[in-house]
Amino acid sequence: MLGIGDDAAILKPAANRHWVIATDTLVSGVHFKPDDPASTIGHKSLAVNFSDMAAMGAQPKWVLLNLTLPAVNESWIKAFVQGFSQLLNQYDVQLIGGDTTRGPLSIGVTVLGDCEQPVRRDTASAGEAVVVSGQLGSAAFALHHPKADDACLAQLHTPQPRLELAASIKTMATAMIDVSDGLLADLGHICEQSGVGATIELERIPIKPVIQTSDDWITHVLAGGDDYQLCFTIKACDQHRLPADCQVIGRLTEDRGITVTHHQKPIHTGLTGYQHFAHE
Ligand SMILES: Nc1ncnc2c1ncn2[C@@H]1O[C@H](COP(=O)(O)OP(=O)(O)OP(=O)(O)O)[C@@H](O)[C@H]1O
Ligand SMILES: Cc1ncc(C[n+]2csc(CCOP(=O)(O)O)c2C)c(N)n1
Ligand SMILES: [Mg+2]
The missing domain is CATH 3.30.1330.10 (PurM-like, N-terminal domain)
Incomplete structure (x- = not known):
């Protein structure tokens, strides 16, 4: 060494x-x-x-x-x-x-x-539950509203890597990714690489209430990026074993693509995620 x-x-x-x-x-x-x-x-x-x-x-x-x-x-x-x-x-x-x-x-x-055993993106199956840790959208909210909320600003500037959480759930996770480019983009990677789709319920995604003061809060939550939370999939029977900081937000489907619902109705976001070359 x-x-x-x-x-x-x-x-x-x-x-x-x-x-x-x-x-x-x-x-x-x-x-x-x-x-x-x-x-x-x-x-x-x-x-x-x-x-x-x-x-x-x-x-x-x-x-x-x-x-x-x-x-x-x-x-x-x-x-x-x-x-x-x-x-x-x-x-x-x-x-x-x-x-x-x-x-x-x-x-x-x-x-x-x-x-001992890495958790990959390409090993999820239809029927499994989609889980996220922590809260989404805080960093993107802070980027657009830097003076609005100190906790959101801390998420943007000093994100805490979820290493302890990952260690505690890694044996039940069938696939996992960190949310760096936004939930739709990163869950999209799990879906594409595993050959499945997903339906997620917007109201089940954990957020800080303050971000709803922004007209763009749905964009921040689904596609803002910089969250550095974990998105992973588990068998339905493991749901009761999840730590408190984790929330089931939807399910993997045989049908490809990600559907987002709000109070049972599909919403059409047209959102992708953070793209480095999007505005060239
Ligand atoms: N320039 C490159 N050369 C070789 N491999 C690359 C290059 N850029 C990305 N990759 C590979 O592509 C895969 C996806 O990388 P990418 O950085 O897009 O995703 P990510 O690491 O999940 O996201 P983030 O960078 O936001 O954390 C990784 O396996 C990475 O090693
Ligand atoms: C000044 C400023 N402008 C924009 C952003 C937002 N941002 C930049 S890169 C990225 C995705 C992750 O990058 P990568 O895919 O390279 O890992 C996000 C969400 C920021 N944090 N600061
Ligand atoms: Mg990368």
Whole structure:
């Protein structure tokens, strides 16, 4: 085992474990505002990667950090490191390397984790219940209404990866994903890759009541993104075993596509999810 200092780090996998590897980049102006606090940018760049580990039912162990900075601003870097290290230490994860270059501000993180049995996106079946953790739409609401609610703003700036929750439900989850691009997009990935569809009930999706003050709250809930909650599927017989922070919001169907109902009536949203190249 060798960390920072050589041309590459060296890892020795534990026997009978699966390695799980993911990478996610945050770009200034795309994933955060240039004047957001550096400590929250540090936190979020790691949290979104840990969220991918949670979605696989894996435990993060090591990370690589690729920093592109426009200039050396010591107080900015100090605050970034503080936010980044706080989450690293919380989950006992080691920074084993990375790269630092000059350019427009962006942060790339690669995370390596392990688990006994990963939870995939392509293993759900029709008839199973669709579950989400926490509440959806808070971060998207805060992005559009930054002064409206501190709890929503905290969801946007310092999302908490659902690692403990994932560990507690991973054996009952038949498929799982984290909600980064919006529920419709991410549940859509489970559906497409598992060859099923879904019907979800809007009124069963947990939200903070304050977001309903926005005319666009349905868009925030279904397609806003930046939630970093878990969406997973379970057998109907496991519903009574769900932790309190999890809510069944619908069911998987043989028919493809996702139908959203509001008080039993289908609603036509025309929504997809967060798309990086949608407005080109
Ligand atoms: N440039 C790329 N080269 C190779 N594979 C890629 C590339 N971009 C995405 N992928 C792969 O495509 C799959 C989906 O990645 P994507 O980033 O779209 O989804 P995600 O990780 O669920 O979402 P998010 O990035 O919002 O967390 C992953 O397996 C990822 O490794
Ligand atoms: C300044 C600013 N503009 C827009 C957003 C919203 N946003 C950006 S990327 C993304 C999806 C996840 O990205 P990826 O798919 O790359 O992981 C979302 C919801 C934000 N947070 N800050
Ligand atoms: Mg990704």
